[in-house]
Amino acid sequence: MLASLPPEILENICDKLNGIDLQRLSLTAKWLHKVAFRQLWRSMTIQPYPESERHCISPYGPSQPCLQYTRELRFDPGVDADPKRCIHASDWLGYMGNWTEKVPLHQYTWEARGDSFGLEGGKLVRVKFECLAQRAVILLNRFNDGQLESFSWNYTSCIPSEILEILSLKHCAIQSLSLVTDPFCSRFNRWSRTADIDLSAFHNLRRLIWKAPMGCHFDNIASLVKANARQLEELELELQGWSQDRESRESTVIHHEDNPEVWDKIPASTMLARQMFGLQEAASEAAERTCFPNLRSLKFTRVPLRDENTGIQVTTSSINLNALRHLSLRMCAYWMPFLSSIMKSQTPLQLKTLEILDFYLDMPHETAKSKAATTTEFIDSFKGLEELTVSICGPTSSLQFWEHVAGHAASLKRLVYHQSITDQDEELLNSRLGRDSSDLGISSEDRNCIRKDPSQNPLSRLNLEFIGLTCAPKYLKDILLPFVAKRSLKVLHIRHTGMNSGPSASWVFNHALELKITEGENKGVPIDDTTKSSNSLNDDAEEDVYLSLEELATAVRERREWKTPPLQQSFREFAKWAFGSNGIKSLEYIVAGDLSHWSRYSANNALICRVVGGERRYRVSSQERGGPEWRDVKSRYGSALEACPVENIVPEYN
Structure with missing residues (x-):
């Protein structure tokens, strides 16, 4: 049946399939593999091995015939990975080296050797981060200028400045930029009021996602949003919650020439909203504020929708509600007035x-x-x-x-x-x-x-x-x-x-019973579907566990068959x-x-x-x-x- 379809219809079908389904289709016949080949390599994910060592990526990737069709490049630690911290958090200090072919080992670093006097080995760097940067640069340099349309950094880590430099010089027309970073990494001078990245080259973004940014990057975000506001279709910002002590520090990381003493008293998230939406008193007129005429998806986490200092609220005049299809407001201060302003506009929502x-x-x-x-x-x-x-x-x-x-x-x-x-x-x-x-x-x-x-x-x-x-x-x-x-x-x-x-207590697993069964096993008490185990499992239970012999037998069988705690x-x-x-x-x-x-x-x-x-x-x-x-x-x-x-x-x- 598929063989009778015109090539353009088959290509359209391939466009709609996800990665796994497309791969399965391509393996059913040689001619289908040829049809799906271009779409198969349109998106490429760089994943480390093992997942816990994010610097362990291949610097070369697939062959050039495959690579030439790639338009979307993703750095992702893996489906089940939850890094929680930047690579820097478990990195080592060592001498600069070439790590494109070999992985840095702790025993050869400056830290492990204890070279406390002199730097005869050269420049000191964080070796894992440097290894990642070197390998990523080699990979990025294999793409033709202007080839990439989308770039994603899902490493929950600082992004090497070399990567952004290559993107700025060779792929400045990318339409999608997605970053997941670590706002708490302190391996560089983050309190210097200066950012370590430059995103000013990107003026063609239609999709911008940044999760867990540092306070020192809020200026970059605001400038990037304003520069691309007219054509942005998807905007997602996810700020992180932090303690009061850290909030006072984060509020001081952005340089402001006018009156830094006053600015430093304003929460960093408020500053971001003020700059991004143009909520300054001088820009009180709607015509002077940032407008998003093509925005289809707006997703904010912990982004305040009102400037408490100026009292200016983010209003519907900034957004074309006729175009908006997806709205997500997570823990955003003043979300109620924002929704009220949408209702007052009487614009038919879709x-x-x-x-x-x-x-x-x-x-x-x-x-x-x-x-x-x-x-x-x-x-x-x-x-x-x-x-x-x-x-x-x-x-x-x-x-x-x-x-x-x-x-x-x-x-x-x-x-x-x-x-x-x-x-x-x-x-x-x-x-x-x-x-x-x-x-x-x-x-x-x-x-x-x-x-x-x-x-x-x-x-x-x-x-x-x-x-x-x-x-x-x-x-x-x-x-x-x-x-x-x-x-x-x-x-x-x-x-x-x-x-x-x-x-x-869990609504699904009986952890109290699991503990008693495990204790019985460790003590050598037979645990099977008989009456022998019932008393020993309940004598000293912290919680009263009243089970029939049938329920106990069922619990033991569940553990054995499913390798989970009993239900x-x-x-x-x-x-x-x-x-x-x-x-x-x-x-x-x-x-x-x-x-x-x-x-x-x-x-x-x-x-x-x-x-x-x-x-x-x-x-x-x-x-x-x-x-x-x-x-x-x-x-x-x-x-x-x-x-x-x-x-x-x-x-x-x-």
Whole structure:
């Protein structure tokens, strides 16, 4: 059938396929490989081996016939990598050398040798970073001038200035620039009020993404945004949260000639917003502010939408709302007035995705209600959403909130609803982080109502493919009953904030029982499907664990077959129902845990897959072990699984 299609149709099909599917297609026949060859090499990812050593990349890459078709170049540490810190954090000080063919070893560095007197070996450098820079330069020099259209640096690390220099000189017309750096790296003089990079050559950007920038790079960001504002179609900035001590330092890293003493008292993030949007008092007229006439996607994290010093708010006059399709505001101060200004403009919105993340736990109840009301009012102001992500704090009734979500029933396919509440236990170390709501603010009376009549549940009006909820499994059956009669729901994500997993028990895994079984094994106590182990596992348990012999046998078998901790009985019962004959017949996966930084909490994350024809109706796959199902669910629903991250990409250190 494919052989009968015109070449241009086949090329169009290849354009729509992702990397894995395209590769599989190219391997089915020689003539298909020839058709797909150009598209196969259009995007190239440079990945280190091993993943933990980001400087260990090949300096040469593929052969030139392959390389000539590359338009997108990505430096990526790997799908499951979570570097957390810059390469500099584990680097060594050593003499400058040539590391294009060999990898620097610690025993040969200046640090290890203890050459405390003299520098007879030459210039001292950070050897891993220098190795990465040298190899990246060799690779970049193999591309023809102007060949690259897109460049991504996802290393969570400082980017070597040599890389940006080559891009500026040879590929200044690139249309997409994406950087993930480390705002806390201190291996160079970051308090000198000067930036170490120059991005002034890029004037053709249509897509700009910068996650975890340093304060000293905020000037670069503001200048880059203003220089490309007229043609920018996608803008994503993700600032990191930091302590008050660091905030006072970050506020001083940008050089201002007019009055540095005054400027230094202004938060660095406010300075970024002021410069980027033109919120200075002198630019109070709308005509003098930065405008984004072609912006289709706007995603901000911790970017204030109002200058507290000047009182000037980012307004809709800066953005062509008719063009905007994707809006994400995560922990952005003054997001409510921004949404209100959009509604007041009365511009017909055509948003396809919306993400609102508000994570300020210590707030009065009335403030929480006001924020929820603003969100629902905004959701009511237009139609056509395909993906909605909302994370709110406070005891809001989910059923009432979902009534507003149901207004998008004709189009909505993905819903993520994350509810957090303040933890009242003052003795808990993590109480300031709050905890996930286990019942979604739904009273027992309301649960009884939607159990008896699922049509009273607003979710009954939605044909969702994906839903993510913070809810204990014992309540999920009542909430998801509307999907029993539907054929839409493919994936359920039981969300659980990873940084709270210490004081909060897992909703999926029975870690108390896992501990007792492990202790029994270490002491040489037989652990099998018999009665011999039951008493020894429960005698000295810190928590009361009352299990029948059948449940204990099931737990032991789960550990043996799946290589995971045994399941909580409440989750086991829910999964048995969900994948059973009376459950949700369209359901393919249940994902459990915190995937906001994908593998950061892999030990507590699980994927439960439907099994057809076996004794069990499901099986459990840990994220640490991975597998094709994990790759499948990420490729299809990765953005929804990773939604609403409350932690930094880079945890604060130094």
